[in-house]
Amino acid sequence: MSVCLLPPAALALAATLWAPSALSRSRWPAREPVLGLWAWQCLTATALLSYLCALLISAAPVVEATRAGPAGPGSPVLTAARDLAVTRPWAAALTLLLASGAGWTAACLARELVHAWRHRGARRTHLRERAPDLPTTLPAARGPVLVLEDEYPDAWLTPSFPPQLAVTTGALRKLTERQLEAVLTHELVHARARHNWLLHLSTALATGFPRVPLFAHFCDQTHRLVELAADDTAARRCGHRTTALALIELNRHRGVPTRAVSRPLLSQRLERLLHPPDRLPLRRRAATSLAVGLAPLLFLSIALTLMTAGPG
Template sequence: MTVSMSLSLMAAVALTAAVVAPHALTRAAWPEREPVLALWVWQCLVATVLLCCLTALVLSASAVFHTVRVHVFAPAPPAVTEAYDLAAAPPWTTALTLLLAGGAAWTTAMLAREVAEARRRRRLRREHLRERAPELPAGLPATRGPLLVLEDEYPDAWWMPGNPPQLIVTTGALQRLTNPQLDAIQAHELGHARAHHDWLLHLSQALADGFPGIPVFTHFRDQTHRLIELSADDTASRRCGHLTTALALIELNQHRGVLSCATPRPLLHQRVERLLDPPPRLTRARRRSTTTVAALAPLLPLLIAFAPALTTLGS
């Protein structure tokens, strides 16, 4: 397998993972039944696309630039280098190398910008919370516990990532929620924190902002927002019960029109319906097979990249 054939196969894999698979996954019904598994599949699709671009960049740069070729193939015997037939790379390899290098630099810039912006927003939110939080009596430690209560009639509760993470609850929420419902909200938000959903949101947002025309990245962002909420709902319902979790969502969002199908926040309506009528889970065999297939997908570009070397060494 020459380098031109390897690049063509990687392009086919990347196109399938970036366009065909996302459309099929968004139309499927099973992700609502298994949101954690669906998040795993989306991450594997994104990893497949990124690895296709990365391996294609290494191979094309090796064909175009002799310095890169020397460093990449330094540990390999001469027969392996000859198997790739780098000297016979097509003319468009140079343009492909520059395009992929620009894409890699742009991706890095988008991720760095998202991380910096997330840290800035978190710092501003914490400063705002310090202004709103009641003063602690003298003699108490300056650091607050994992639960922070704010004086506010507006019912709300959210998890503030960081070190240490905190669950923020307003007095309006405490007046509406019973103790089991408050436990359900806490379990929901703790599910976000333990799964590091904030970083998954940052990654999906950065890729979607950087490449708005690529279906896998735009769908990844949109589906991540939905699936992490369903996943956290499942975490809370396993601990506190489906009905309790649904009632907690209703109490917190009743003033937003959560019970109306015409609500501007349709996800809340869908989440309540899903909790009141939980869909059946996939069979264990189906979950295992889907997990395995998704995990193998990112290995395809690596297998294509190393195929000439493996064939030569095995012969």
């Protein structure tokens, strides 16, 4: 069993400690943010599946005993667990540690989902109270749009079913029709790509395991890449310069562009819009997407095999 533990344990450690730093230093995700998001998701999935494989292998005697008979006093399950703790205490400790990590991960995800659900409902109710639904007369609007009285230009999306777009009267006054379309397109990309769920996942893992490099980098990079991906879509539809000017207008009251350096993500977004980077060649995009997608699929198949077959 110790030999079988080496591959998943080694890959789990590599995906958790070494790979995140290497991927975060790479420059190509900023050129292809959608592919970069896919790479981070696959890396995280690979690490989680590796830990799952290690858990199944270390607990193989107990799992086999569970398939052999029901739990109870003197049952094969308790006998196998007692034998595992006596003959291989390191395996019992590893199994307990991995099981605790799995339980804590599930608890963190559930807590984040509950918090997001409550926050979404409260915010949507607050918006409904401030303004009624407006017919879709704004450019690029799809579904209900709320217009809120506010001198500052702003626009955002409240994830819901359907997504709720909100725009202030300040944005309607200061943004041109084309700039407003770019802003709304940016927000609609977040809704259609379900970026909010990806942000909740990365936040839950980073909050639950604050000292794990993979989850910390996953959270930071996800918040960055979802904005870059939405910017790219808005720029392709409305123009890079138009999207950049809309971004400046929305953040002018926050000290932009005079203090853009103090907000590195905003500064990077403006730089990419004003000086768009070249995209990766199609072959390299396809090869990268295939390569990062194979790793979690491989370990998913291993996990399924371990769950359906015995350790012998």
